[in-house]
Amino acid sequence: MTSNPYPLGLRLHGRRVVVVGGGAVATRRVPALLDAGADVLLVAPELTPALRARVDAGRLHWVPRRFAPEDLDGAWLVHVAIDDPIAAASVSAVAAERRIFCVRADDRTAATAWTPAVTRHGPVTVAVFGGGDPRRAMTVRDAIRDLLAVRLAPGGIAGRPDPSTGMTGGRQAGRVALVGAGPGDPELITVKGWRLLTEADVVVADRLVPGLLLDELRPDVELVDASKIPYGPSRAQEEINQILVDRALAGAVVVRLKGGDPYVFGRGGEELLACAAAGVPVTVVPGVTSSIAAPAAAGIPVTHRGVAHEFTVVSGHLAPDAPASLVRWDALAGLHGTLVILMGLKNLAAITATLIAHGRSPQTPAAVVQEATTGTQRVLRSTLGEVAADLRAADLRPPAVVVVGDVVGALDG
């Protein structure tokens, strides 16, 4: 007769957990144990490379031999992650003798503990038992994960931070998240960025943020379009900083959503400093930057074995001879690797001429990728000597990334 398992959250921080076996099952189980802070002892004659890397990084202890009863000294929990039923049974017999709960990969019915199928959403962990059928547990877990990902509703479990934390005088403490939205395809935001977006009261969005992400915000979210803020560019940045600080101090969860990565020509650093100066807590969520994603979307790897050992990302928003330019174009011309130029269309003729004047061959392959990863992506392939003229003829427009280097043709068949 099987009775229902009793669900429990184990607090394993600093507590010894023994994992017997060093194969695929152990490789899957160990990360969650480490994430819970467990003191993991791995007993196995051999390890997978992934486990070996964790041992080498000092994240867990490894006893390189078969199991011996004394391995369970001081243990709170044991995972048996081996196929051999006789060896597994002998481990669980020792565990039972010592009243240590034992998870068995080879035989769930013989185990004294089961691992549930899990989905994690920030502070919320959902664990599902399928009555002994792991596939049923995973199907239910996947359905719950999808529900949480599409945000149940305002105030739903995915829709708000834990009300037991961050309260000030009975009111929710505000905070700011600087979130990279990725280059254009709404699916290229990170899982964490997406989750924070579902928790936002206020979203302050840049022009290059994927529109579909905004389309999916809850109706009650205040959307501030940062690209429409008047006054010159520097004043506009001050205004944005002020909006972030004011809303957060008023108790709002503010997401500052920026195209690509917040710290790649994104002024994220200035916003972080402004929030810090006002005592507003800030989380920074990196994003998929267009400087790598745009070439990739056009079939161009920024590095390729035997072709490029470096890639350099540079802003072309100032002409090479502009007094305020911080870029050493003469030095860049001497590099053999890949040059990725953002915001460079307007000055492309001057940039390419400068690179050629300082020694980069005009025959170097070059490409321009406009609106990468979106349905309107366009790609132009050319050479350093001709790309500026070709760009005008093709009427390509910002946002676009220019790639210079032999990698441009590296994947051509």
Ligand SMILES: C[S@@+](CC[C@H](N)C(=O)[O-])C[C@H]1O[C@@H](n2cnc3c(N)ncnc32)[C@H](O)[C@@H]1O
């Ligand atoms: C102010 S910078 C912001 C860069 C952004 N933080 C990032 O990491 O991708 C804007 C420039 O990024 C590039 N860019 C951004 N999104 C792009 C896209 N989808 N396709 C091509 N270039 C893009 C263009 O060069 C554009 O002028």
